[in-house]
Amino acid sequence: MSNMHPDDVLSPLKALVIIPTYNERENIEPLLARLLGLPIQLRIMVVDDNSPDGTGQYVEDFGKTDPRVTVMRRAGKMGLGSAYRAGFKEAIKQDVDVIFEMDADFSHFPDALHDFLKAIPDADVVVGSRYINGVTVVHWPLKRLILSYGANMYTRIITGMPLRDATGGFKCFRREVLAAIDLDRVKSDGYAFQIEMNYKCWRKGYRLKEIPITFVDRRAGTSKMNKKIVWEAVWMVWRLRFLDLIGRL
Numbered sequence: 001m002s003n004m005h006p007d008d009v010l011s012p013l014k015a016l017v018i019i020p021t022y023n024e025r026e027n028i029e030p031l032l033a034r035l036l037g038l039p040i041q042l043r044i045m046v047v048d049d050n051s052p053d054g055t056g057q058y059v060e061d062f063g064k065t066d067p068r069v070t071v072m073r074r075a076g077k078m079g080l081g082s083a084y085r086a087g088f089k090e091a092i093k094q095d096v097d098v099i100f101e102m103d104a105d106f107s108h109f110p111d112a113l114h115d116f117l118k119a120i121p122d123a124d125v126v127v128g129s130r131y132i133n134g135v136t137v138v139h140w141p142l143k144r145l146i147l148s149y150g151a152n153m154y155t156r157i158i159t160g161m162p163l164r165d166a167t168g169g170f171k172c173f174r175r176e177v178l179a180a181i182d183l184d185r186v187k188s189d190g191y192a193f194q195i196e197m198n199y200k201c202w203r204k205g206y207r208l209k210e211i212p213i214t215f216v217d218r219r220a221g222t223s224k225m226n227k228k229i230v231w232e233a234v235w236m237v238w239r240l241r242f243l244d245l246i247g248r249l
């Protein structure tokens with residue numbers, strides 16, 4: 001609380017931050033400390049896919065000393081989308097107002113939670129964007145940046161969705177938005193998961209609002225990015241448009 005800025009009004013909202021993890025032992029310890037130190041009413045739900053590096057066990061032990069932290073421990077690596085679906089299903093049953101998505105690898109700054117909470121009164125979903133204030137991505141190889149930027153241009157053209165960054169994973173949903181989405185019908189697992197959720201929220205008429213975030217490449221651990229994840233997104237945008245067209249989104 002000591003570093004609280006006078007403008008930082010404590011939000012009356014109760015927040016739950018969902019963090020999917022796979023081998024994030026080095027990151028999760030400092031991340032939990034940073035998040036829990038924020039002047040925000042928050043709880044944290046880690047969804048761990050039996051990380052071989054012991055992330056799940058660490059968080060479970062941590063939760064015994066601080067009840068604001070819980071962990072959902074799953075049997076094996078089932079993908080990011082699957083982890084979020086499981087987390088969301090649990091989250092919407094809880095007494096919370098807003099639900100965050102956040103990576104464990106410090107690509108997303110914990111302090112930015114304030115910016116999301118400031119934006120949520122005028123929105124239903126707040127999307128952290130790397131591409132509305134120029135390009136706010138740090139330490140990415142050019143190739144990776146071009147892939148991400150191009151994927152977003154492609155998504156915007158095919159879907160017509162008014163987002164500059166539809167693949168980002170730093171987001172805040174009102175609880176009722178997630179409760180209104182049929183999560184069992186959300187199929188994708190990689191970046192496509194972010195696109196699919198944004199699209200479904202948008203087509204249901206919810207207000208999406210982008211706010212600028214600074215995204216920094218992971219400082220520890222290894223990337224889970226691969227070709228399959230990219231192809232999934234390439235097909236998914238067409239699938240979404242098609243399902244929408246036949247009224248079965």
Ligand SMILES: Nc1nc2c(ncn2[C@@H]2O[C@H](COP(=O)(O)OP(=O)(O)OP(=O)(O)O)[C@@H](O)[C@H]2O)c(=O)[nH]1
Pocket residue numbers: 019020021022023024047048049077078079080083102103104105107217218222223224225
């Ligand atoms: N539970 C679970 N978490 C995952 C899985 N895949 C990735 N994650 C987590 O999801 C978050 C984002 O994954 P990253 O590996 O950072 O993916 P990325 O941001 O696309 O790639 P890099 O940042 O370049 O490594 C991190 O917290 C990961 O630990 C998974 O299969 N299951």
Ligand SMILES: [Mg+2]
Pocket residue numbers: 103105107218
């Ligand atoms: Mg990452």
